[in-house]
Amino acid sequence: xxxxxxxxxxxxxxxxxxxxxxxxxxxxxxxxxxxxxxxxxxxxxxxxxxxxxxxxxxxxxxxxxxxxxxxxxxxxxxxxxxxxxxxxxxxxxxxxxxxxxxxxxxxxxxxxxxxxxxxxxxxxxxxxxxxxxxxxxxxxxxxxxxxxxxxxxxxxxxxxxxxxxxxxxxxxxxxxxxxxxxxxxxxxxxxxxxxxxxxxxxxxxxxxx
Numbered sequence: 001x002x003x004x005x006x007x008x009x010x011x012x013x014x015x016x017x018x019x020x021x022x023x024x025x026x027x028x029x030x031x032x033x034x035x036x037x038x039x040x041x042x043x044x045x046x047x048x049x050x051x052x053x054x055x056x057x058x059x060x061x062x063x064x065x066x067x068x069x070x071x072x073x074x075x076x077x078x079x080x081x082x083x084x085x086x087x088x089x090x091x092x093x094x095x096x097x098x099x100x101x102x103x104x105x106x107x108x109x110x111x112x113x114x115x116x117x118x119x120x121x122x123x124x125x126x127x128x129x130x131x132x133x134x135x136x137x138x139x140x141x142x143x144x145x146x147x148x149x150x151x152x153x154x155x156x157x158x159x160x161x162x163x164x165x166x167x168x169x170x171x172x173x174x175x176x177x178x179x180x181x182x183x184x185x186x187x188x189x190x191x192x193x194x195x196x197x198x199x200x201x202x203x204x205x206x207x208x209x
Contacts (some may be wrong), residue, residue: 037073038072039203040071041068041071041201041203042068043065043201044065044067044068045065046199048063048180057184057185057186057190059181060179060182061179061180062180063124063177064175065177067166067168067174067175067201069168069171069172069173072171073207074205074206075167076155076165076167076204077166077168077202077203078154078155078156078157079154079166079199079200079201080151080153080200081116081138081151081153081198082149082200083146083195083198084195084196085110085111085193085196108189108190108193109145111146111148111195112141113141113182113185113186114181114182114183115138115139115181115183116137116153117129117137117179117181118134118135118176118177119135119178119179120176121177122175122177123177124177124178129179135153135154138153167206
């Protein structure tokens, strides 16, 4: 009897072991990589064709500015400007008061009188801007000179779509025309003065924004 029970027990263990090892199985795997795109804006130099003798009242100068999207994503960008006086105003010649005594006119900053405009045109001269879309313009005055800290002139650097923002597809470029005008009414106080102009473009992705 005990021998028979032992044989039956071994038979049960054997059957269980055989059933477990008989389950079919398989393993497979796969993998991939993800990468992000790039927003890469490049801006060309600003180089006004100023006469060697300097500007005189009524003069207008132009410079093309190349804007490139070197990234892989479509972007939109805005344009900001900043002006800085770069020379100490030393107006000349001196004027004379009613008694004949020489009087030097009060020095003034060009930021209080010049006009700055940005146009959408690759050909940058008086003829082309006459019919080109005007993207933005600011004019200095004695009470409100051109900005000395970066301020918007085209679009808005705030996140998201803003009025005037410029869209630019990946691996493309466009040329803007920047015009600077010294009004004919500029007086002696603007003689021998200088102004530095800086432009800053700020870009952001278009998709999901």
